[in-house]
Amino acid sequence: MTVPVLPRLRARTLEAPPQPDLFDLLPPDVDPATVVSWVREGDGLIGWGRAAASTDDGMPSGPDRFTAAAQWWADLVEATDVVDEVNLPGTGLVAFGSFAFSPDSPDLGGLVVPRVVAGQRDGRAWVTSIEALDDAGQVSTQAGRSHTGATTVASGQGELADGIRLEPGAVAPEDWPRVIRRAIGRIEAGEVDKVVLARDVRAVADSPIDTVALLRRLAARYAATWTFAVDGLVGATPEMLVRLQEGRVRSRVLAGTVRRGGTPAPSVTEAHPELEDQHTPDPRLHLVSAAKELEEHAFAVRSVAEKLAPHCESLEVPEQPFVLELPDVYHLATDLSGRAADDATSLDLAAALHPSAAVCGTPFADAARLIDELEGMDRGRYAGPVGWLDASGDGDWGIALRCGQLAADALSMRLFAGGGIVSASDPDAELAETEVKLAAMRHALGLGS
Numbered sequence: 001m002t003v004p005v006l007p008r009l010r011a012r013t014l015e016a017p018p019q020p021d022l023f024d025l026l027p028p029d030v031d032p033a034t035v036v037s038w039v040r041e042g043d044g045l046i047g048w049g050r051a052a053a054s055t056d057d058g059m060p061s062g063p064d065r066f067t068a069a070a071q072w073w074a075d076l077v078e079a080t081d082v083v084d085e086v087n088l089p090g091t092g093l094v095a096f097g098s099f100a101f102s103p104d105s106p107d108l109g110g111l112v113v114p115r116v117v118a119g120q121r122d123g124r125a126w127v128t129s130i131e132a133l134d135d136a137g138q139v140s141t142q143a144g145r146s147h148t149g150a151t152t153v154a155s156g157q158g159e160l161a162d163g164i165r166l167e168p169g170a171v172a173p174e175d176w177p178r179v180i181r182r183a184i185g186r187i188e189a190g191e192v193d194k195v196v197l198a199r200d201v202r203a204v205a206d207s208p209i210d211t212v213a214l215l216r217r218l219a220a221r222y223a224a225t226w227t228f229a230v231d232g233l234v235g236a237t238p239e240m241l242v243r244l245q246e247g248r249v250r251s252r253v254l255a256g257t258v259r260r261g262g263t264p265a266p267s268v269t270e271a272h273p274e275l276e277d278q279h280t281p282d283p284r285l286h287l288v289s290a291a292k293e294l295e296e297h298a299f300a301v302r303s304v305a306e307k308l309a310p311h312c313e314s315l316e317v318p319e320q321p322f323v324l325e326l327p328d329v330y331h332l333a334t335d336l337s338g339r340a341a342d343d344a345t346s347l348d349l350a351a352a353l354h355p356s357a358a359v360c361g362t363p364f365a366d367a368a369r370l371i372d373e374l375e376g377m378d379r380g381r382y383a384g385p386v387g388w389l390d391a392s393g394d395g396d397w398g399i400a401l402r403c404g405q406l407a408a409d410a411l412s413m414r415l416f417a418g419g420g421i422v423s424a425s426d427p428d429a430e431l432a433e434t435e436v437k438l439a440a441m442r443h444a445l446g447l448g449s
């Protein structure tokens with residue numbers, strides 16, 4: 001057995017002036033492959049450089065990927081000297097992470113600690129520099145070369161590669177309705193109640209695709225989502241798997257989608273009196289009244305509530321969903337909140353919740369098997385947890401949706417989109433739903449929405 005030798009780190013957090021745009025702090029010569037992000041409506045965390053990564057230390061694979069990363073983090077926290085003048089969630093030592101959807105994926109993901117993290121929330125801002133120490137407890141020469149000048153305004157960034165084109169992924173779009181029909185057959189045969197199926201599309205470029213350009217475009221158009229980047233996985237997710245901050249637990253569950261501008265059904269529920277004008281061609285009407293959408297949503301909420309409840313002393317689960325408005329789609333959404341009852345970290349909670357019915361299905365083991373059989377691809381870290389945690393265990397973990405995975409040479413990117421399939425699903429509408437969910441990444445790549 002190889003015992004990983006952890007680096008000794010020193011993390012120092014200082015208060016800093018708030019920034020109109022966190023991405024402006026990225027140094028002009030930043031290595032885009034190291035850029036990490038978790039930003040929503042201007043607040044959040046970004047980072048660059050690499051002080052440590054769980055994958056550098058030989059993490060075990062498969063179902064152990066979360067516990068192995070959690071242990072690595074606990075050991076690293078123990079071995080790090082921290083000076084924190086701000087003391088908020090996200091200050092001091094922070095790791096960003098993303099994890100594979102499936103334990104069988106070759107790309108299992110893990111945690112990464114940047115050299116510099118800049119953060120802001122509610123008018124307070126800070127910069128944390130993280131340096132490796134040598135045996136004598138001095139900053140090592142290599143770490144000394146890291147970027148700490150977080151007030152440098154980045155210039156010359158944000159250029160998109162020319163000539164980006166889209167190519168079919170594992171399943172061609174015209175074949176997708178046939179895959180959905182097979183899934184519906186299996187649902188009707190009683191194998192599963194719901195399965196979430198996803199497809200990929202390849203974006204190919206003539207010159208490297210710039211992570212920072214993608215982030216800036218996503219943050220500008222999808223400000224109400226969490227704009228993320230970890231190890232080349234870049235996107236803007238509207239779904240918060242779990243947030244743990246100062247003992248408070250929250251989760252935003254999404255399931256049930258309609259295109260903005262789609263045709264509504266002519267009925268309404270009491271939960272949305274503002275939609276009572278039945279002559280308004282409002283697609284939200286369809287969302288709040290269609291049995292298919294409500295059923296799909298209820299599956300997803302139940303799966304999160306059941307897994308969160310053992311970790312909470314109280315958990316509020318609203319009876320009715322609300323409609324979340326995004327630039328391209330409306331979603332049915334439910335926000336759950338509670339008080340933590342144990343010492344589970346945000347990463348432990350994310351591991352307990354993954355995979356939720358919003359990305360897998362119910363019952364989950366059968367749905368996972370069906371995904372494997374029908375999708376014909378490895379999801380990689382799409383639909384897995386993505387986010388950050390600090391030394392106290394507080395953190396945010398979203399579900400990696402509306403995203404793409406950059407290839408190591410940055411000359412191509414796999415884009416992903418999926419949807420929940422229940423017995424009442426319409427195969428052609430499901431294809432259209434994946435197309436509209438791909439709009440975020442098409443926009444980020446400068447291909448229109």
Ligand SMILES: C=C(O[C@H]1C=CC=C(C(=O)O)[C@@H]1O)C(=O)O
Binds near residue numbers: 331418420421
């Ligand atoms: C699987 C995806 O969306 C999930 C999240 C929100 C709504 C969903 C739906 O309505 O099917 C999906 O469960 C995706 O965006 O790739």
